[in-house]
Amino acid sequence: xxxxREPRGHHFYDRSSGVHIxxxxxxxxxxxxxxxxxxxxxxxxxxxxxxxxxxxxxxSSHRLDPDFVVDLCQQFAALGTLEVAFGGGEPTLYPELGSxxxxxxxxxxxGISLTTHGHHLTDRLLDELTGYVxxxxxSIDGPEPxxxxxxxxxxxxxxxxxxxxxxxxPLGINTVVNAMTLPLLDELAETVLDxxxxxxxxxxxxxxxxxxxxxxEWQRLDRWISDRCEQIPLRVTAQAVSHLSGPFPLICEPNDxxxxxxDGTLCRCSYGGNGIPLRGQPVVEALGELYRG
Numbered sequence: 001x002x003x004x005r006e007p008r009g010h011h012f013y014d015r016s017s018g019v020h021i022x023x024x025x026x027x028x029x030x031x032x033x034x035x036x037x038x039x040x041x042x043x044x045x046x047x048x049x050x051x052x053x054x055x056x057x058x059x060s061s062h063r064l065d066p067d068f069v070v071d072l073c074q075q076f077a078a079l080g081t082l083e084v085a086f087g088g089g090e091p092t093l094y095p096e097l098g099s100x101x102x103x104x105x106x107x108x109x110x111g112i113s114l115t116t117h118g119h120h121l122t123d124r125l126l127d128e129l130t131g132y133v134x135x136x137x138x139s140i141d142g143p144e145p146x147x148x149x150x151x152x153x154x155x156x157x158x159x160x161x162x163x164x165x166x167x168x169x170p171l172g173i174n175t176v177v178n179a180m181t182l183p184l185l186d187e188l189a190e191t192v193l194d195x196x197x198x199x200x201x202x203x204x205x206x207x208x209x210x211x212x213x214x215x216x217e218w219q220r221l222d223r224w225i226s227d228r229c230e231q232i233p234l235r236v237t238a239q240a241v242s243h244l245s246g247p248f249p250l251i252c253e254p255n256d257x258x259x260x261x262x263d264g265t266l267c268r269c270s271y272g273g274n275g276i277p278l279r280g281q282p283v284v285e286a287l288g289e290l291y292r293g
Contacts, residue, residue: 002109004080005032006256013082015111015134018170018198034080035284038256041085041115041270042069044097046262048090050117052150057089062262066096068279070103072260075283077108083134085113087270089262092120098128105132113137115174119153121161130168137172137201138162142181143188159195166196173197177221178205178212185224192232199233204240209271211240218243239269258287266290 001021004011009024045063048055073084084104091097091114101112111134118138129136140147140155147155165171173192175181181188192200204221205212213221222244225234229247236244238257259270260278266286267275276286 002082004034004038004082006038007033011038011082013111015083015109018111018134035287036076036079036081037258037287038081039083039085040072040076040081040258040260041087042072042260043088043262043270044069044086044091044094044100046089047093048088048117049093050090050151050153058261058263060263063094064260064262064264066100066103068264069100070107072278072283073104073108073110077110079284079287081110083111083113085115085137087115090117090120092116092125098125098132101129101132113172115139117151117153118158118161118165121165123164126165126168133169135170135172135198136165137174138165139174139176140188140191141176142184143191146181146184159191162195170198171196172199172201174201174203176203176205179214179217182213182217182221182224185228189228189232197232199235201235201237202240203237204243206271209269211243213243258290 001012001014004013005028007028007030009022009028010026012021012023013019042064043057046058046060047063048057076084086097086101088094094100101114104110104112112132113135114129114133115137116139121136138158140158141150144155162171173195175185175188177185202221202225225236225244225246228234257269259267261267261275264278265275266278266283268290276290278286
């Protein structure tokens with residue numbers, strides 16, 4: 001297990017099982033806190049072969065070099081970061097994805113998650129990823145016909161692929177929650193349970209950095225989470241926690257998340273905002289500048 005020293009206590013993480021343990025009864029002296037964020041998401045590239053209407057990822061051709069990514073991961077790992085989340089764009093379009101995950105897994109102690117639409121999860125790619133990622137997270141925003149309307153691909157095709165994923169690698173589901181998908185969560189829950197997902201991440205929709213749900217919709221989502229939280233492990237984004245009553249385990253503290261854009265810029269979040277260019281300066285200096293700003 002890897003130990004991360006935080007203001008809330010001693011945080012242990014096992015990247016193979018995905019288990020987090022927080023010993024909050026053991027305080028940590030302020031001078032011993034790890035400087036790195038708990039989780040870093042990295043957009044390996046911006047291009048994607050789907051055109052989802054709610055996607056906020058930049059629509060440019062930027063792509064990170066594998067050696068640059070490995071170096072970043074080594075620096076974050078040394079600063080106490082527990083997990084790195086590779087995304088995009090669509091990360092399965094990144095030609096070196098399998099070898100990159102293998103290098104980061106073997107050259108650091110970071111857990112690795114992969115967020116993908118899932119339609120390119122071939123047996124060959126799964127062979128390359130097995131043993132070198134902690135979890136694959138697949139985006140499913142609703143049952144049919146909503147899924148096909150958003151993704152322009154049949155959900156049935158994706159579910160056949162996911163049945164092979166769960167035989168090799170833990171599977172998580174990501175769902176964008178908006179006015180259209182909120183009423184369909186009960187129906188989607190049956191699919192999430194049937195495919196053997198280990199958790200379900202609910203992502204309240206944002207537009208320009210602001211949530212789109214109305215107060216009534218937040219209340220409806222809050223009631224739904226309360227009713228379902230014992231049936232399946234549910235999580236939400238750190239930014240959404242203040243709108244909901246939970247319960248949610250291990251809520252991230254301020255400065256416990258960072259995002260690296262596909263142009264090599266370090267940001268506080270994955271949508272919008274200014275950032276700090278990472279090329280030419282150590283990660284710890286860029287983090288200090290980011291958090292001071």
